[in-house]
Amino acid sequence: MNEPTKQRQILLVDDSPEDRSTYGRLITQRSECRYVISEAETGAEGLERCRRDKPDCVLLDYSLPDFDGLEFLSRLCDARGVTALPVVMVTGRGDETIAVEALKRGARDYVSKGQITSEGIRRAINNAVEKAALDQKLREANEMLAQQNLRLAELYDTAHQFVDNVSHEFRTPLAVIKEFTSIIRDELAGPVGDEQREYLDIVANRVDDLENMVNDMLDISRLEAGLLGVCRRKCRVADIVSHVRSSLERRAEVSRIRLRFALDDGLPEVYCDQEKIGRVIINLTVNAIKFSHEGGEVTLTGQRRHKEPALVTIALSATGPGIAPEHRDAIFERFRQLEGAARRSTRGFGLGLNIANELVHLNFGDIFLESELGAGSTFSFTIPVAEPRLLIPWYLTRVDVIREPLSTVSLATAHAPAEANAQLLDDLDQLVQHQLRRCYLVFRTRSWEWLVVVPSGQPEVGTLVSRINDALAESNRNRPGAALPRLAFKTHGTWRVKDQLPEFLHVVEDALRIEEPVCV
Amino acid sequence: MSERPLILIVDDDRDIVRGMSLRLRVNGYDVLSAYDGAQGLALARKSLPRAVVLDLRMPVMDGLTMLAELRASPTTRTTPVVIVSANVADSARKRAMQLDASYFLQKPLRDGDLISALDTVLSCPEAAG
Numbered sequence: 001m002n003e004p005t006k007q008r009q010i011l012l013v014d015d016s017p018e019d020r021s022t023y024g025r026l027i028t029q030r031s032e033c034r035y036v037i038s039e040a041e042t043g044a045e046g047l048e049r050c051r052r053d054k055p056d057c058v059l060l061d062y063s064l065p066d067f068d069g070l071e072f073l074s075r076l077c078d079a080r081g082v083t084a085l086p087v088v089m090v091t092g093r094g095d096e097t098i099a100v101e102a103l104k105r106g107a108r109d110y111v112s113k114g115q116i117t118s119e120g121i122r123r124a125i126n127n128a129v130e131k132a133a134l135d136q137k138l139r140e141a142n143e144m145l146a147q148q149n150l151r152l153a154e155l156y157d158t159a160h161q162f163v164d165n166v167s168h169e170f171r172t173p174l175a176v177i178k179e180f181t182s183i184i185r186d187e188l189a190g191p192v193g194d195e196q197r198e199y200l201d202i203v204a205n206r207v208d209d210l211e212n213m214v215n216d217m218l219d220i221s222r223l224e225a226g227l228l229g230v231c232r233r234k235c236r237v238a239d240i241v242s243h244v245r246s247s248l249e250r251r252a253e254v255s256r257i258r259l260r261f262a263l264d265d266g267l268p269e270v271y272c273d274q275e276k277i278g279r280v281i282i283n284l285t286v287n288a289i290k291f292s293h294e295g296g297e298v299t300l301t302g303q304r305r306h307k308e309p310a311l312v313t314i315a316l317s318a319t320g321p322g323i324a325p326e327h328r329d330a331i332f333e334r335f336r337q338l339e340g341a342a343r344r345s346t347r348g349f350g351l352g353l354n355i356a357n358e359l360v361h362l363n364f365g366d367i368f369l370e371s372e373l374g375a376g377s378t379f380s381f382t383i384p385v386a387e388p389r390l391l392i393p394w395y396l397t398r399v400d401v402i403r404e405p406l407s408t409v410s411l412a413t414a415h416a417p418a419e420a421n422a423q424l425l426d427d428l429d430q431l432v433q434h435q436l437r438r439c440y441l442v443f444r445t446r447s448w449e450w451l452v453v454v455p456s457g458q459p460e461v462g463t464l465v466s467r468i469n470d471a472l473a474e475s476n477r478n479r480p481g482a483a484l485p486r487l488a489f490k491t492h493g494t495w496r497v498k499d500q501l502p503e504f505l506h507v508v509e510d511a512l513r514i515e516e517p518v519c520v
Numbered sequence: 521m522s523e524r525p526l527i528l529i530v531d532d533d534r535d536i537v538r539g540m541s542l543r544l545r546v547n548g549y550d551v552l553s554a555y556d557g558a559q560g561l562a563l564a565r566k567s568l569p570r571a572v573v574l575d576l577r578m579p580v581m582d583g584l585t586m587l588a589e590l591r592a593s594p595t596t597r598t599t600p601v602v603i604v605s606a607n608v609a610d611s612a613r614k615r616a617m618q619l620d621a622s623y624f625l626q627k628p629l630r631d632g633d634l635i636s637a638l639d640t641v642l643s644c645p646e647a648a649g
Contacts, residue, residue: 164608168577171606172533175628179539182631188546211628218608229610247630427617434614475618 013046315380530560557581
């Protein structure tokens with residue numbers, strides 16, 4: 001490149017004064033570049049000069065009076081085993097083994113004694129210097145990237161921490177607004193007219209909106225950090241719905257939308273996180289109300305799937321503008337709100353449907369959208385039925401949605417003493433749920449018995465057992481009341497998903513059947 | 521035992537305390553209040569309320585510390601405690617559970633949640649002790 005204008009300091013380490021002078025002459029002879037030559041007679045002196053003078057390149061003879069050239073290279077290396085200083089090794093004629101070893105220890109190049117030409121030695125030196133400079137740049141770039149990564153990781157943590165704090169700081173004023181709105185509405189502070197009550201309902205609805213947004217934000221943040229816990233249990237759809245019903249009815253009333261609930265009779269119990277599925281219902285209903293015309297109707301239905309008896313479908317149908325086919329996939333994306341006539345004001349920031357989608361997946365379900373422009377839309381989602389013989393095969397098909405593909409699956413059962421107090425068993429259930437990762441399947445088959453399915457890629461059953469026992473011991477140390485009962489674990493084995501699923505399901509079946517007569 | 525059960529509310533937000541007190545009084549409870557954990561602990565030991573409604577993040581002494589202190593003294597060892605907090609950390613919930621909190625309610629409360637939690641807690645036979 002711009003070699004001719006450069007000045008390079010070259011250190012010659014060689015015990016023979018004749019050789020040093022030959023090399024010096026060959027290097028500088030008819031060169032357009034300026035080379036400043038310094039010399040050292042022994043290895044020790046050479047190392048000392050390297051430290052002191054920091055030459056641009058070292059020409060190193062293999063045989064030195066105090067130690068050999070390879071040892072010299074090793075001593076030149078820093079703690080990371082890197083030689084920042086470019087070294088060109090001079091080896092005896094045909095001594096390839098030493099040359100190879102020298103390159104391994106960080107020499108940049110070698111020249112063979114007796115075959116040294118002026119041009120050859122200069123090329124070796126210049127190449128060595130340039131290579132070393134490139135390496136140095138690469139190292140610096142790497143270091144910078146590592147630092148930036150660290151900084152990003154910190155920022156990421158800070159962002160999650162921030163969301164946690166914001167959530168906390170928002171909740172307190174929300175709680176106060178909500179409480180006093182309802183105190184006035186309930187006429188605890190004097191009579192309230194119909195119109196006033198209606199306005200208070202509007203306030204209450206908007207407070208609920210804010211609360212939902214805070215919850216969505218928090219869940220998204222935790223989901224990304226891998227911290228979103230999920231507590232799936234056997235529960236009734238009617239209970240989930242009744243939990244959210246009054247606030248949804250109030251909202252529909254203010255928007256002059258008719259809200260109907262039509263759960264099938266005899267709907268089986270489902271297996272899901274009640275709070276999370278409640279949030280899905282809220283988000284889908286609020287969305288349906290938001291995009292319905294005044295006077296429209298929103299209907300919540302719940303039915304067992306005909307084609308897939310392992311699932312219950314909960315659907316929200318709304319009369320309204322409908323959603324164009326090209327927008328249907330995008331609608332579950334984050335921060336997405338459709339532009340156009342359907343969009344009124346700026347309610348929400350587009351997390352609602354996205355988090356609904358994620359929460360449904362966490363509960364081993366799917367979310368669907370059917371829509372007809374000008375007629376309306378139906379959002380629906382599935383959750384599994386709490387029947388282990390249906391649930392477990394279904395779970396196996398779904399677990400790769402939230403984890404990497406499944407290769408093996410293990411089964412364990414846990415028992416507490418059957419005669420233990422019901423409240424303590426519920427507390428124990430809560431403790432077990434808290435200790436488990438979200439891709440495990442834990443099914444409480446009886447008040448005192450749990451079935452645990454562990455997918456591959458997760459800590460094994462043994463690790464799980466010791467984690468639960470540790471948590472149990474810790475809990476009992478701190479509990480003032482009666483201690484939680486001990487859990488006895490039984491592991492049933494591990495099966496390959498590819499070709500041993502029938503065996504696995506057979507063992508599940510046995511585990512379920514054998515305990516049957518003991519049922520109290 | 522008085523006819524109107526005595527409830528102690530401990531929360532550093534005075535508006536929250538005021539709103540909750542009004543609710544509880546209307547629903548037939550007597551109410552005492554404190555604005556930090558230390559004050560709450562002293563009042564709980566002195567007045568022996570039938571139940572405590574407890575916030576977590578508070579100055580001087582936080583709610584979990586106060587709960588641990590309640591559990592450590594014989595007169596309040598089994599006093600039912602309903603946590604009402606804006607804290608969403610699982611760790612706080614776990615710790616409260618270990619210390620035998622009866623309920624962990626999230627702020628903002630839904631209408632009626634606090635009353636039904638207290639009604640349940642006070643209808644349990646062991647809550648009387």
